[in-house]
Amino acid sequence: MVYLIYIGAALAEIAGCYAFWIWLRLDRSPLWLIPGVLSLCLFAYLLTLVEAEHAGRTYAAYGGIYILSALAWLWWAEGVRPDRWDITGVAICLIGASIILWGPRPA
Template sequence: MPVAATYLVAAFAEIAGCFAFWAVFRLGRSVFWLAPGLAALVLFAYALTWVDAAAAGRAFAAYGGVYVAASLVWLWLVENVQPDRWDLIGGAICVLGAALVVMGPR
């Protein structure tokens, strides 16, 4: 699986898992939301092991930019809150930083 696809799987699994906890503890949803939330968090952690990287920290750092961008997509599509220009500028900076981590000369 391409690295970008792997990071997207990881990001949406992490966001979904964290959102399940948010839904229970902040939105008053049933505790039964926690089971799929935990499964999603396990998928997130496992998906990051699919990245072919010499160092876990570098893979995780690069993932961070993808996570921020995916969170803004989640904000818009799931929570129905349109990201503002500051969200978009901040997300772009994070993605640029992730690209530097991945593609920087070594």
């Protein structure tokens, strides 16, 4: 369930940031800011649903999922297929994110 929340949060963050990118970098209508802001609010809300003792660990572990989602966005939205270095890097990040989130800690 945690990974689904993280994936949803990552997609909401990327979509929100992409809306700002479209407005600023591609010189499109400021109306792009409306879905962008709503998407970024959804992103922030979704991260609050992760059961973790400390927010910092939640955000740190989310980083690995964000990297995976950003590479998926690169492929899906921008048409650039991730290479072996992208895949290797995201695998390392996901392992690190898992250790941060679920590593044993003293009570």
